Amino acid sequence: MTNSLLFGISIFVYFFAMVLYVSYLAFRSETLGKICTLTLLSGVLIETAAIFIRWYESYQLGIGRAPLTNLYESLVFFALTIAVTYLIVERKFGIKTAGAFVTPFPFIIMAYASLNPNEIQPLVPALQSNWLISHVVTCFVGYAAFAVSFGVSFLYLFKVNAENRPSKGEGGFLDHLPASALLDEVGYKTIAIGFPLLTIGIITGAFWANVAWGTYWSWDPKETWSLIVWLIYAAYLHARITRGWKGKKAAVLSIVGFLATIFCYLGVNLILSGLHSYGG
Amino acid sequence: MSEEVKKQKKGPDLVDRIWYFFTSLKLVIVLLLVLSIVSILGTIVEQNKLPQEYYSYLGPGTVELFGKLGFLDMYHSWWFISCLALLALNIIACTMDRYPAIIKGMRKKNVVLDEKLETELTADLAKIKYALPAEEVEKQVTAVVGKDFAGRPVVTEMENARHFFYEKGKYSRLSFLLTHLSILVIFAGAVGGSLFGFKGYVNVFEGEMISSLPAGKNAAQVLNFSVRCNSFNVDFYPSGAPKDYRSDLSVIRDGKEVMRKTIRVNDPLSYEGITFYQSSYGGFPDVTFAVRDKKGLLLDSSVFAPFRKEVAVPGVNLKIEVADYQEHFHLSDGSEGGPAIGLNIYSASAPPEGIWITSGQPGVNHDGTYSFEVKDLKMKRYTGLQVAKDPGVWLVWAGSIMLVAGIMLAFFVAHKKLWIRIRKDGKGRTEVTAAGTANKNKHAFSSELKRLVKRLQEVS
Numbered sequence: 001m002t003n004s005l006l007f008g009i010s011i012f013v014y015f016f017a018m019v020l021y022v023s024y025l026a027f028r029s030e031t032l033g034k035i036c037t038l039t040l041l042s043g044v045l046i047e048t049a050a051i052f053i054r055w056y057e058s059y060q061l062g063i064g065r066a067p068l069t070n071l072y073e074s075l076v077f078f079a080l081t082i083a084v085t086y087l088i089v090e091r092k093f094g095i096k097t098a099g100a101f102v103t104p105f106p107f108i109i110m111a112y113a114s115l116n117p118n119e120i121q122p123l124v125p126a127l128q129s130n131w132l133i134s135h136v137v138t139c140f141v142g143y144a145a146f147a148v149s150f151g152v153s154f155l156y157l158f159k160v161n162a163e164n165r166p167s168k169g170e171g172g173f174l175d176h177l178p179a180s181a182l183l184d185e186v187g188y189k190t191i192a193i194g195f196p197l198l199t200i201g202i203i204t205g206a207f208w209a210n211v212a213w214g215t216y217w218s219w220d221p222k223e224t225w226s227l228i229v230w231l232i233y234a235a236y237l238h239a240r241i242t243r244g245w246k247g248k249k250a251a252v253l254s255i256v257g258f259l260a261t262i263f264c265y266l267g268v269n270l271i272l273s274g275l276h277s278y279g280g
Numbered sequence: 281m282s283e284e285v286k287k288q289k290k291g292p293d294l295v296d297r298i299w300y301f302f303t304s305l306k307l308v309i310v311l312l313l314v315l316s317i318v319s320i321l322g323t324i325v326e327q328n329k330l331p332q333e334y335y336s337y338l339g340p341g342t343v344e345l346f347g348k349l350g351f352l353d354m355y356h357s358w359w360f361i362s363c364l365a366l367l368a369l370n371i372i373a374c375t376m377d378r379y380p381a382i383i384k385g386m387r388k389k390n391v392v393l394d395e396k397l398e399t400e401l402t403a404d405l406a407k408i409k410y411a412l413p414a415e416e417v418e419k420q421v422t423a424v425v426g427k428d429f430a431g432r433p434v435v436t437e438m439e440n441a442r443h444f445f446y447e448k449g450k451y452s453r454l455s456f457l458l459t460h461l462s463i464l465v466i467f468a469g470a471v472g473g474s475l476f477g478f479k480g481y482v483n484v485f486e487g488e489m490i491s492s493l494p495a496g497k498n499a500a501q502v503l504n505f506s507v508r509c510n511s512f513n514v515d516f517y518p519s520g521a522p523k524d525y526r527s528d529l530s531v532i533r534d535g536k537e538v539m540r541k542t543i544r545v546n547d548p549l550s551y552e553g554i555t556f557y558q559s560s561y562g563g564f565p566d567v568t569f570a571v572r573d574k575k576g577l578l579l580d581s582s583v584f585a586p587f588r589k590e591v592a593v594p595g596v597n598l599k600i601e602v603a604d605y606q607e608h609f610h611l612s613d614g615s616e617g618g619p620a621i622g623l624n625i626y627s628a629s630a631p632p633e634g635i636w637i638t639s640g641q642p643g644v645n646h647d648g649t650y651s652f653e654v655k656d657l658k659m660k661r662y663t664g665l666q667v668a669k670d671p672g673v674w675l676v677w678a679g680s681i682m683l684v685a686g687i688m689l690a691f692f693v694a695h696k697k698l699w700i701r702i703r704k705d706g707k708g709r710t711e712v713t714a715a716g717t718a719n720k721n722k723h724a725f726s727s728e729l730k731r732l733v734k735r736l737q738e739v740s
Binding site (some may be wrong): 090121122124125126128129192193195196199200202205207208210211212213214215216219221224225227228231232233234238239242243260268272 | 316523525
């Protein structure tokens with residue numbers, strides 16, 4: 001199928017984008033930077049095309065549904081949302097060196113996705129709902145924003161250590177990373193985007209659950225973990241806005257938040273049991 | 281004397297300390313993190329399972345301990361609910377604490393750009409001088425500013441100057457109230473739903489009717505009406521996966537059908553605030569057997585045994601009961617054996633026994649006294665309905681909308697204020713002073729203001 005071929009190509013493009021962004025850390029030439037962005041952008045375009053073609057092909061198979069319903073499809077969509085969110089953040093804040101810390105995600109996630117079965121399966125009755133798209137899209141764009149915040153926070157911890165160390169003359173690549181204050185700011189701004197989306201994602205999920213199962217909240221492991229993630233970022237935002245928690249503490253909380261996000265997304269399905277479908 | 285003073289002080293001091301405790305940000309952050317950590321527990325220990333399931337992987341002592349600690353239904357345990365109650369108190373206290381300042385921030389209007397305000401706003405302040413008459417400048421300047429700040433400004437004439445006050449995003453100051461009250465509204469909805477609503481589950485056989493159902497731990501919920509399942513159907517995809525579950529339901533009141541609807545998984549039926557959701561399905565067989573004795577002699581060619589009813593086989597001292605039915609029976613070697621009937625045999629001469637009869641093969645009891653051949657099998661299908669009445673659900677949705685609106689206001693809207701002062705300077709020129717402030721995202725507002733000033737400078 002055409003979609004599989006395009007997904008395969010996008011894995012390679014994401015791989016090259018990752019390699020280019022890492023080499024950009026070392027060389028920092030403006031031309032190389034442009035090539036980095038263009039490569040990642042072409043990966044995004046190819047993958048977007050693949051997703052829409054998969055959607056179209058599902059109609060040809062007489063199934064006709066949005067490609068957002070099993071582990072494979074959610075992984076490829078997650079990879080796409082991370083790449084897109086990163087590109088937007090890169091454009092807005094001009095922090096190209098952060099790419100080396102974020103672009104491994106789309107590649108690793110796509111590579112992991114390719115290990116999972118990718119046939120287009122028809123939808124079981126519970127998933128046949130108009131809420132599917134809004135629920136999945138808001139959740140995953142939120143996750144992607146948290147992923148970018150995670151990458152940037154990680155970078156922040158490196159950078160701030162380097163800044164605090166007494167200068168040893170001409171430093172390494174760390175000197176060329178964006179200023180820690182900017183990284184801190186981007187780490188916060190991305191969470192400020194992810195948090196409302198996660199909130200909407202949880203609410204649309206609750207609304208859908210109420211229509212499908214007669215209860216908007218059943219403390220199913222997936223629901224509970226999404227709440228845990230929400231609580232962690234809520235704590236982050238309270239600490240930051242009201243208490244002025246910045247820098248290291250905020251970065252650590254952002255990293256913890258993203259680890260919880262990953263567990264909510266993958267850990268719950270692979271380790272715990274529950275109502276969400278894309279376990280295997 | 282110091283003793284007495286201390287005693288007198290203790291009263292208000294304690295209240296202050298309690299108030300401080302409930303309004304402290306530390307409490308919020310600790311509560312949010314504690315709630316998230318304890319919530320993890322409930323995802324590791326499976327909740328609300330049957331006792332035998334716990335015994336299969338935990339020791340009896342552990343099960344008892346977990347039961348006492350509320351770990352097996354922890355989201356309803358006293359300590360989890362207490363954490364939520366503490367969070368609610370915390371939110372109430374913080375809201376009361378901040379409410380006056382919020383309202384003041386919205387009401388307070390410093391509509392005149394005076395010396396004092398000027399010194400406060402030096403960072404975001406610009407002065408422009410024009411060789412035009414004041415009236416002309418005012419006309420053009422207000423037109424330019426009006427493009428950024430819609431709505432009429434507050435105009436004040438004071439000390440030979442005209443002051444124009446603009447603001448936008450005023451209501452973003454409500455974001456704190458919206459987000460925090462929304463959590464209380466959602467809590468209220470959840471509490472209301474559990475106090476005044478119910479949740480239950482019922483199987484309704486095709487052609488049959490129910491007017492009550494088991495709900496909660498003890499009571500049966502009696503409905504003011506009956507629900508009949510006219511038919512139930514499942515469609516499958518070619519792969520064998522289920523495609524669609526449909527129950528054709530009728531609501532019957534005083535012997536009359538008042539509503540009829542075919543429900544599906546994402547399309548329930550609601551009547552008088554009670555909603556019926558397609559949840560599962562199944563079927564039980566009514567079986568007709570031919571019964572033979574040891575020698576193969578026919579005792580009876582058609583013993584009709586409805587599901588879970590003991591029936592006597594005529595002529596011999598024997599009773600049978602179809603006790604179980606499985607669509608996909610696993611044979612002892614692990615292979616799939618197709619549908620199977622679980623039959624209980626009560627014979628006067630032997631202890632009761634149970635056998636499985638798989639398709640195509642007659643079942644024989646252990647000593648071969650009797651054999652049972654399935655002559656006919658009629659499936660009686662039922663639809664499994666989740667039934668819920670939740671009068672609090674509307675509060676939950678209202679709270680959700682408030683929450684999202686509040687978060688959007690909090691992150692994406694700032695309260696921006698702009699002052700324009702127009703007066704004559706000593707040399708007869710018209711002097712315009714523009715100054716502004718925003719309650720968040722100050723950096724972005726500064727550049728916004730700079731762009732505005734640039735456009736004002738182009739006025740001629």
